Amino acid sequence: MNATLPAYNFAYLDEQTKRMIRRAILKAVAIPGYQVPFASREMPMPYGWGTGGVQVTASVIGPDDILKVIDQGSDDTTNAVSIRAFFARVANVAVTTKTVEATVIQTRHRIPETPLSEGQILVYQVPIPEPLRFLEPRETETRIMHALEEYGLMHVKLYEDIAQNGHIATTYAYPVKVEGRYVMDPSPIPKFDNPKMDDCPALQLFGAGREQRIYAIPPHTRIESLDFEDHPFRVQEFDRPCGLCGATDVYLDEIVTDDRGGRLFACSDTDYCEERRERAA
Amino acid sequence: MSFTQSQTAIDGGFLDPAFDAQGVFARLLTAISRPGTVVDLGVCCRSPAPLSMAQGALLLAIADGDTPVFVEEGSEAMAEWLAFHTGARIGEPSEAQFAIVSRPSREWLERLPLGTLAYPDRSATVLVEVESLKDGHSFTLEGPGINGTSRIVLAGLLDDFAEFRKANHALFPCGLDLVFTCGSELLALPRSTIVTEV
Amino acid sequence: MYVAVKGGEAAIANAHRLLDDRRRGDRSVPVLTLDQITQQLALAVDRVMAEGSLYDPELAAMAVKQARGDLIEAIFLLRAYRTTLPRFAASKPIDTGAMKIERRISATYKDLPGGQLLGPTFDYTHRLIEPDMADDRPVPEPERRSCDRHESAPRVTDILGADAMIEPDGEGTPEREPADLTRSPRTFPADRDARLQALARGDEGFLLALGYSTQRGYGRTHPFVGEIRIGEVEVEIELPELGFPVAIGRVKVTECQMISQFKGSKSEPPQFTRGYGLVFGQSERKAMSMSLVDRALRAEEFDEERVSPAQDEEFVLAHSDNVQATGFVEHLKLPHYVDFQAELELLRRMRSEQQYEDAHKEAAQ
Numbered sequence: 149m150n151a152t153l154p155a156y157n158f159a160y161l162d163e164q165t166k167r168m169i170r171r172a173i174l175k176a177v178a179i180p181g182y183q184v185p186f187a188s189r190e191m192p193m194p195y196g197w198g199t200g201g202v203q204v205t206a207s208v209i210g211p212d213d214i215l216k217v218i219d220q221g222s223d224d225t226t227n228a229v230s231i232r233a234f235f236a237r238v239a240n241v242a243v244t245t246k247t248v249e250a251t252v253i254q255t256r257h258r259i260p261e262t263p264l265s266e267g268q269i270l271v272y273q274v275p276i277p278e279p280l281r282f283l284e285p286r287e288t289e290t291r292i293m294h295a296l297e298e299y300g301l302m303h304v305k306l307y308e309d310i311a312q313n314g315h316i317a318t319t320y321a322y323p324v325k326v327e328g329r330y331v332m333d334p335s336p337i338p339k340f341d342n343p344k345m346d347d348c349p350a351l352q353l354f355g356a357g358r359e360q361r362i363y364a365i366p367p368h369t370r371i372e373s374l375d376f377e378d379h380p381f382r383v384q385e386f387d388r389p390c391g392l393c394g395a396t397d398v399y400l401d402e403i404v405t406d407d408r409g410g411r412l413f414a415c416s417d418t419d420y421c422e423e424r425r426e427r428a429a
Numbered sequence: 430m431s432f433t434q435s436q437t438a439i440d441g442g443f444l445d446p447a448f449d450a451q452g453v454f455a456r457l458l459t460a461i462s463r464p465g466t467v468v469d470l471g472v473c474c475r476s477p478a479p480l481s482m483a484q485g486a487l488l489l490a491i492a493d494g495d496t497p498v499f500v501e502e503g504s505e506a507m508a509e510w511l512a513f514h515t516g517a518r519i520g521e522p523s524e525a526q527f528a529i530v531s532r533p534s535r536e537w538l539e540r541l542p543l544g545t546l547a548y549p550d551r552s553a554t555v556l557v558e559v560e561s562l563k564d565g566h567s568f569t570l571e572g573p574g575i576n577g578t579s580r581i582v583l584a585g586l587l588d589d590f591a592e593f594r595k596a597n598h599a600l601f602p603c604g605l606d607l608v609f610t611c612g613s614e615l616l617a618l619p620r621s622t623i624v625t626e627v
Numbered sequence: 628m629y630v631a632v633k634g635g636e637a638a639i640a641n642a643h644r645l646l647d648d649r650r651r652g653d654r655s656v657p658v659l660t661l662d663q664i665t666q667q668l669a670l671a672v673d674r675v676m677a678e679g680s681l682y683d684p685e686l687a688a689m690a691v692k693q694a695r696g697d698l699i700e701a702i703f704l705l706r707a708y709r710t711t712l713p714r715f716a717a718s719k720p721i722d723t724g725a726m727k728i729e730r731r732i733s734a735t736y737k738d739l740p741g742g743q744l745l746g747p748t749f750d751y752t753h754r755l756i757e758p759d760m761a762d763d764r765p766v767p768e769p770e771r772r773s774c775d776r777h778e779s780a781p782r783v784t785d786i787l788g789a790d791a792m793i794e795p796d797g798e799g800t801p802e803r804e805p806a807d808l809t810r811s812p813r814t815f816p817a818d819r820d821a822r823l824q825a826l827a828r829g830d831e832g833f834l835l836a837l838g839y840s841t842q843r844g845y846g847r848t849h850p851f852v853g854e855i856r857i858g859e860v861e862v863e864i865e866l867p868e869l870g871f872p873v874a875i876g877r878v879k880v881t882e883c884q885m886i887s888q889f890k891g892s893k894s895e896p897p898q899f900t901r902g903y904g905l906v907f908g909q910s911e912r913k914a915m916s917m918s919l920v921d922r923a924l925r926a927e928e929f930d931e932e933r934v935s936p937a938q939d940e941e942f943v944l945a946h947s948d949n950v951q952a953t954g955f956v957e958h959l960k961l962p963h964y965v966d967f968q969a970e971l972e973l974l975r976r977m978r979s980e981q982q983y984e985d986a987h988k989e990a991a992q
Contacts, residue, residue: 166450167492167493169498170458172550173549174458176618177458177574178461178606180621186812187809190950192707194703194953196956196957196958199954199959207454210448219961220962220966227961228635286815287815314980317971320966320970328565329602340969351458360813364462375959384969396461399965412972416968425879
């Protein structure tokens with residue numbers, strides 16, 4: 149190590165940890181949708197705040213990469229700011245807010261509206277990687293269910309929703325099937341974003357630090373949201389365009405503007421919204 | 430141990446371990462997430478026979494004391510080099526996480542770990558050096574990571590390769606992941622890829 | 628015109644400055660020294676070392692200070708530092724039989740070799756706040772006995788073991804290094820070494836509640852405190868080059884051996900079973916709770932029905948770590964408005980559909 153390098157290793161993690169995570173990532177890519185156990189390290193940020201995503205990003209990122217970090221679609225939310233600052237400090241990488249410029253995008257809860265391209269990597273922060281967890285809390289049981297492709301329970305749950313509410317009541321973290329084999333939790337993105345995962349040209353990596361799992365969707369992989377013939381999967385629809393840029397077919401945040409029922413609906417993807425406004429100006 | 434031997438063991442590693450390992454891994458990740466894509470690792474290490482440069486670089490990047498390596502026709506110099514630079518030891522086929530074999534045949538489905546239905550990740554990655562990644566037999570690829578279909582061309586000891594791939598794919602989600610190397614280049618065929626001979 | 632919220636970076640920097648200010652408090656009050664913390668808040672330091680899985684009193688004191696006395700935050704700081712340290716070796720098992728004892732009590736024997744030693748315990752203090760605590764009143768030196776006497780204090784479980792009245796300690800797994808949850812992912816079912824590690828790192832409050840629940844009938848184990856001992860033990864590592872173990876230092880630990888429900892079969896005469904607790908520093912509460920939960924978790928080994936939370940390995944191990952737990956509970960304060968919006972949208976749609984149906988029904992009537 150020469151004197152100009154900081155006291156900690158490039159991208160914070162020691163090399164042995166990175167190798168371990170890299171091997172897990174390679175396995176995850178080879179078995180799309182399967183949750184690879186990995187010896188998640190204790191990171192200098194709390195569990196549940198993106199430690200899995202941070203470890204994945206730290207293991208893939210290199211000095212030539214350009215990093216974008218979003219939370220709720222926005223680059224400016226505090227946790228996104230904090231994670232971006234962490235990487236700028238420990239990996240000295242270039243950072244951006246522009247989706248098209250980024251080579252690695254770490255996200256919490258959204259997929260950018262701008263279509264991703266070949267060569268990009270989208271890293272998801274995942275709180276509960278097990279899609280069956282709320283049906284069966286035991287790891288020993290869910291592991292068997294995945295092994296035997298026993299996903300009946302999930303369909304029963306979704307169907308019970310329909311019977312009770314007339315709708316599938318899952319609006320985010322909506323389960324998907326990967327290339328016809330594994331049922332996978334897409335992380336708590338709104339189901340609005342699910343179709344973007346299908347046949348996506350970018351590599352999608354998922355990191356769950358506290359739960360010690362990494363999984364992946366290679367580019368151009370078939371991703372189907374679970375549904376029923378009589379109740380096909382549908383995404384959220386907004387009955388108005390973005391109040392700032394006028395975009396339709398995007399996911400909107402609802403912002404309370406006063407205490408008299410005033411609401412503004414605006415793009416959740418702040419980069420997308422700004423780009424559109426700049427182009428219009 | 431003679432002076433020349435120990436020199437061989439010490440020489441030829443990454444010049445900058447953190448950055449070189451990242452560079453090699455990033456290319457390997459591209460290769461395995463886009464099966465059939467040929468990536469060039471560049472000149473980043475000098476590995477003793479029978480390891481080709483790409484194989485040596487790959488092991489430097491992701492092998493260590495936690496990953497036994499099986500080498501079909503190993504050499505003392507290679508074992509020393511590997512131990513010195515990575516801490517990885519040469520192991521039996523049944524415990525190998527990385528296996529360097531001369532030809533990808535069905536034999537290895539009997540001898541190397543394939544993972545289990547509960548833990549399909551507990552399987553080996555097989556490295557095979559071939560004569561060319563540009564000339565030879567053509568194969569069509571389909572599956573995750575491939576936009577429609579793609580084609581690869583390989584030259585080497587590949588008589589029952591298609592048969593091996595068929596048997597391997599039938600084991601999914603278990604099975605072996607395969608990396609073909611040639612000099613400093615490589616391409617990967619994870620277990621999820623369907624390979625048909627053209 | 629609405630302007631999107633900006634300035635996260637400045638807000639974070641300012642928050643950190645304010646935090647620093649609040650940590651220091653009134654500048655006219657002398658700053659806490661690390662010595663003061665290790666000496667006068669030693670049990671806080673012990674807990675941070677135990678649950679932080681790192682024996683370094685000075686570092687733990689720094690963490691306590693930086694965390695403003697929030698011990699889970701301090702544990703987190705220590706853990707995040709620990710994870711960056713290389714692992715040189717696994718020590719040989721420490722020998723608590725050879726402990727330099729400061730406190731040692733048994734609830735199963737009135738007297739025994741080595742005697743009962745009360746040591747520095749709160750046990751028989753009357754919990755009356757001492758007005759003296761407000762000042763620095765002089766504190767008399769404690770009674771001391773000479774340390775050179777070689778009276779042995781065999782472990783109660785060894786005394787019972789000599790008569791085969793208690794199950795043997797087990798041989799462990801000398802052929803492999805003990806499990807390390809910080810280096811490999813947890814898997815179920817877990818081996819006892821991994822379980823004990825998880826309990827030793829586990830949250831004191833969580834284990835206390837679980838241990839308590841076993842006493843109230845949720846997985847009862849009929850426990851007796853065979854022995855609690857607190858004191859210093861030597862830590863040794865084996866250096867392959869030397870061929871013999873080398874002492875690398877001493878650590879203070881608390882050990883609790885719980886003698887529990889006996890077990891036997893047609894072929895095996897009945898014997899007491901064990902629950903084991905070992906914690907860095909002085910923490911009886913934690914060591915005792917740990918030994919209760921360890922025994923409860925061994926239900927399957929003894930063909931006991933697993934019906935209670937403390938017997939449920941997945942439940943206990945997945946939730947015992949307070950750094951994980953606090954992170955995940957507290958992450959709920961991060962923005963979730965994207966998912967909330969998704970729920971709002973569905974709720975509005977369902978309500979409007981219902982209103983539509985109700986209106987139809989009314990019209991039909």
